[in-house]
Amino acid sequence: MTILNLLFIVFLGILFFISYFHISNLVLDVYGRRSIKKYNFENSIRVIVFIAPAFIVLFIFILYPVFETVRLSFYDKFGREFVGLYNYKWAISDPEFRRSILNNLVWLLVVPTLSTFFGLVIAKLADNIWWGSIAKSIIFMPMAISFVGAGVIWKFIYEYRGPGDTQIGLLNAIIVSFGYEPQAWITIPFWNNFFLMAIMIWIQTGLALVIFSAALRSIPKEMLEAARIDGASELKIFFSIIIPYLEQTILVIWTLITIIVLRIFDIIFAMTNGEWQTGVLANLMYDWMFRGGGDSGRGSVLAIVIMIGVIPILSWNLYKHRQEQKI
Amino acid sequence: MKKISLSSILSQLLLLFFVIIWIIPTFGLFISSLRDKDLLSISGWWTSLTTTEINEIYRMPGMNAQIEEGGYFKIKGNLFEENSGKKIQSFGITSKKINEFNVSEVAVFKDESEVTVDEDGNYEWQSKEAFKKKKGKRLFTTSLSPPSFTLENYREVLFKEGIGRAFINTIAVALPSTLIPLIICSFFAYSLTWMKFFGRDTLLAIIIASLVVPLQMSLIPILTIYNDFGALFGVAAKSYPGVWMAHTGFGLASTTFLLRNFLKSLPNEMMEAAKVDGASHYEIFLRIIIPLSIPAFASIFILQFLWCWNDLLVGLVFLDQVPSEIILTAKLKELLGSRGENWEILTTGAFVSMTVPLFIFFALQRYFIRGLVAGSVKG
Numbered sequence: 012m013t014i015l016n017l018l019f020i021v022f023l024g025i026l027f028f029i030s031y032f033h034i035s036n037l038v039l040d041v042y043g044r045r046s047i048k049k050y051n052f053e054n055s056i057r058v059i060v061f062i063a064p065a066f067i068v069l070f071i072f073i074l075y076p077v078f079e080t081v082r083l084s085f086y087d088k089f090g091r092e093f094v095g096l097y098n099y100k101w102a103i104s105d106p107e108f109r110r111s112i113l114n115n116l117v118w119l120l121v122v123p124t125l126s127t128f129f130g131l132v133i134a135k136l137a138d139n140i141w142w143g144s145i146a147k148s149i150i151f152m153p154m155a156i157s158f159v160g161a162g163v164i165w166k167f168i169y170e171y172r173g174p175g176d177t178q179i180g181l182l183n184a185i186i187v188s189f190g191y192e193p194q195a196w197i198t199i200p201f202w203n204n205f206f207l208m209a210i211m212i213w214i215q216t217g218l219a220l221v222i223f224s225a226a227l228r229s230i231p232k233e234m235l236e237a238a239r240i241d242g243a244s245e246l247k248i249f250f251s252i253i254i255p256y257l258e259q260t261i262l263v264i265w266t267l268i269t270i271i272v273l274r275i276f277d278i279i280f281a282m283t284n285g286e287w288q289t290g291v292l293a294n295l296m297y298d299w300m301f302r303g304g305g306d307s308g309r310g311s312v313l314a315i316v317i318m319i320g321v322i323p324i325l326s327w328n329l330y331k332h333r334q335e336q337k338i
Numbered sequence: 339m340k341k342i343s344l345s346s347i348l349s350q351l352l353l354l355f356f357v358i359i360w361i362i363p364t365f366g367l368f369i370s371s372l373r374d375k376d377l378l379s380i381s382g383w384w385t386s387l388t389t390t391e392i393n394e395i396y397r398m399p400g401m402n403a404q405i406e407e408g409g410y411f412k413i414k415g416n417l418f419e420e421n422s423g424k425k426i427q428s429f430g431i432t433s434k435k436i437n438e439f440n441v442s443e444v445a446v447f448k449d450e451s452e453v454t455v456d457e458d459g460n461y462e463w464q465s466k467e468a469f470k471k472k473k474g475k476r477l478f479t480t481s482l483s484p485p486s487f488t489l490e491n492y493r494e495v496l497f498k499e500g501i502g503r504a505f506i507n508t509i510a511v512a513l514p515s516t517l518i519p520l521i522i523c524s525f526f527a528y529s530l531t532w533m534k535f536f537g538r539d540t541l542l543a544i545i546i547a548s549l550v551v552p553l554q555m556s557l558i559p560i561l562t563i564y565n566d567f568g569a570l571f572g573v574a575a576k577s578y579p580g581v582w583m584a585h586t587g588f589g590l591a592s593t594t595f596l597l598r599n600f601l602k603s604l605p606n607e608m609m610e611a612a613k614v615d616g617a618s619h620y621e622i623f624l625r626i627i628i629p630l631s632i633p634a635f636a637s638i639f640i641l642q643f644l645w646c647w648n649d650l651l652v653g654l655v656f657l658d659q660v661p662s663e664i665i666l667t668a669k670l671k672e673l674l675g676s677r678g679e680n681w682e683i684l685t686t687g688a689f690v691s692m693t694v695p696l697f698i699f700f701a702l703q704r705y706f707i708r709g710l711v712a713g714s715v716k717g
Contacts, residue, residue, distance in 0.1 A: 012662045012663075014503075014506055017506070017507070017510045017578070017662075018510070020510075020578060020579070021510050021513060021514050021578070024514045024518070024578075024579060024582060025513075025514050025517050025518065025521075028517075028518050028521045028522060029521060032521065032525060032620075036618075036619075036620035037620075039618070039620070040618045040620060040621070043618060053618075054533075054619075055535070057533075057618075057619055057620070058529055058533050058535045061525040061526065061528060061529040061533065061619070062525075062526060062529050062535075062541075064522040064525075064526075065522045065523055065525070065526035065590060065594065066526075066541075068522065068583065068586050068587050068590055069544070069545075069548065069587070069590055069591075071560075071563070071583075071587065072556055072560060072583070072584065072586070072587020072588065072590070073548045073551060073555075073556060073587060073590070073591070074544070074548075075559065076555055076556035076557075076558075076559035076560060077551065077555050077556075079558075079559035079562075080555050080556075080558060080559060083558060083559070090562070129356070133353065133356055136349050136350075136352055136353040136356070137353055140349075140350060140353065143353075146353055146354075146356070146357045148703065149357050149360055149361050150356060150357065150360045151703075151707075152360075152361075152364065152696070152699060153360070153364070154699075154710075155644060155692075155695040155696060155698065155699035155706070156364075156648065156691075156692045156695050156696070157647070157648030157649075157650070157666075157667050157691060157692075157695070158648065158650065158667075159648075159650050159667040159670045159671055159688075159691070160648075160667070160670065160688045160691050160692050162674070163367070163670060163674065163684050163685065163687070163688035164363045164364060164366075164367045164688060165363060166674070166684075167363075167366065167367060167370065167681060167684070167685060168363055168366070170681075177380060177381055177382070178382065179378070179379065179380075179381065179382050179383070179681070180382075181362070181366060181382065181383075181384070184382050184384075213360065213363070216360075218710060221707045221710055221711060222710065222711055225711050244345075245345055245349075270550050270552075273552065274552040274553065274554060276650070276651050277650045277651065277667070280650065280671065281650075281670070281671050281674055293552075293554055293651075296554055296557075297651070297654075297655075300557065300558060300561070300655070307558050307562070310557075310558050311558055313554070314552070314554040314555050314557070314558070315555075317552045317554050317555075318551065318552060318554075318555050321550045321551065321552060324550050325547055325550050325551075328546055328547070328549065328550065329543060329546055329547060332542075332543065332546045333543075336539065
């Protein structure tokens with residue numbers, strides 16, 4: 012496909028949706044003006060016109076797949092024959108699956124916690140400093156780049172050369188300058204997880220930082236002033252006033268990053284492709300989607316396990332939403 | 339008073355420490371992408387900012403290059419390429435003693451021929467008897483290279499490695515994948531906020547629930563639908579429109595949610611007044627909602643655009659990995675596998691893929707942050 016063709020298709024695709032709304036609404040506008048009775052009818056048609064595209068997309072891409080994935084998890088690799096709990100039993104006894112679950116849990120424990128922590132500390136440090144906004148910009152910047160791009164950046168830092176050679180990876184260069192042996196960091200099982208998690212923390216701290224920065228400004232100044240007059244140290248204020256005050260925000264950020272980490276795929280796919288025991292559920296699932304021609308049963312089970320991880324958050328969100336509706 | 343300033347200095351130092359740690363990885367990548375590829379593979383990027391010492395081996399030409407001058411047979415030349423800027427520190431004539439001679443000292447070979455090298459790399463090899471061998475002797479040099487940067491890597495990556503085409507493909511994926519959800523979700527959010535109809539609350543609850551559903555839940559069924567669709571109509575199962583719709587589906591809940599939160603904050607009276615004046619919903623939407631929503635649209639556009647630009651999984655699953663369809667992230671991942679040792683290609687490719695996000699980041703940071711904060715406060 013030539014570039015010109017491609018741009019033409021892009022233009023056509025966008026135009027299609029604009030014209031759908033424009034033309035159908037213009038027709039309704041003209042029709043509705045004719046009489047009150049027609050106006051009411053027009054209104055209910057209009058609701059359908061407004062909702063239909065989004066609802067169809069929602070149905071095809073989210074609602075139907077959720078049920079279909081659940082169904083497929085009870086079927087064989089082609090999705091044809093019912094096999095009961097076979098795929099689930101396979102998962103439980105599969106060492107790769109257990110390894111992935113374990114890695115996922117470590118990720119879930121470490122990344123949201125450290126990102127939130129660093130984000131809060133940096134937000135506080137950068138608050139009320141003249142170069143604070145520049146500092147925040149720099150720490151926030153990794154949020155803009157792709158996981159794969161970040162993977163290349165960090166792979167370069169972890170680059171390994173034999174003990175005699177000049178190290179071009181920063182980490183090994185530092186290690187060697189202190190007189191230690193260089194290490195192939197991302198191939199050391201278990202600890203390599205932490206080198207991969209560092210990438211995610213490097214990215215997600217920015218997210219926590221900007222939200223905390225906004226939240227810090229909402230703390231009443233009088234409260235902090237009062238504490239200072241009473242002689243509380245800055246450290247004491249941070250732990251006894253700021254953290255309790257931001258409890259809700261901390262929880263929100265923590266869940267936000269948890270959701271992102273739960274479906275983490277790109278970093279591991281780019282850095283190790285799950286080798287050296289770094290695989291997580293999303294990688295294993297991608298693998299099973301295509302391994303041996305693809306196994307939709309096993310792939311679905313893995314997707315469901317990821318889904319189970321978000322169900323508590325989902326229920327909590329729905330609960331909060333319902334509370335708000337009542338008010 | 340003194341105590342406060344001390345703690346303030348400490349906290350500024352700590353912040354500086356964080357900033358340095360955070361910027362170094364990206365900075366290193368950027369510097370590396372501008373370095374000569376031969377230097378990149380033998381020295382760390384941090385050495386490129388100062389002069390570097392380089393050891394090289396050079397073989398002088400043989401008998402064919404000799405000239406007779408004042409009773410001597412001479413072979414002259416320069417060790418360096420033009421404009422390399424390198425300065426010779428020392429040289430040697432055997433591999434065991436590569437630093438044996440300083441500039442302008444005379445080195446004598448076993449056959450009594452002599453060679454001198456000056457700082458700029460000009461050498462003169464002379465002998466009383468004519469040179470008889472086809473190949474000349476080797477010189478071992480130690481030279482200092484000043485910091486030098488080049489755009490050569492970018493030229494190579496953009497035009498030879500296919501990153502340039504992948505860049506265009508990524509635009510063709512990301513732009514419609516951002517605009518389509520923005521268009522359909524703005525109508526959707528409008529109706530969820532300002533229109534009354536049966537099942538509205540249920541629909542809203544579904545949106546809230548869909549916010550956190552991992553896209554892995556959708557991959558297999560949608561891939562199946564696309565395959566069946568392709569087979570039924572005899573078209574390719576993997577195509578650009580397919581990716582657009584997938585991205586639209588995965589971004590639909592968050593786009594609708596953010597827009598609805600924004601629309602809810604608009605004053606109700608304005609809509610009522612317009613309605614009394616006989617404006618239809620579409621007219622209200624065009625004349626009132628859109629102008630008021632520009633900042634919200636900007637935030638959501640940036641969030642969704644960056645998400646699509648940086649995505650790997652959707653592009654991997656729903657597009658063929660061929661030059662006319664592969665996106666930047668997938669291309670980078672491919673290069674990581676096939677050119678894992680060619681850091682000049684990887685660093686430059688990564689930087690090219692980051693240009694658009696970084697531009698958006700620096701130019702539109704305020705909207706980006708606003709969108710993130712708005713999305714998080716409730717999500």
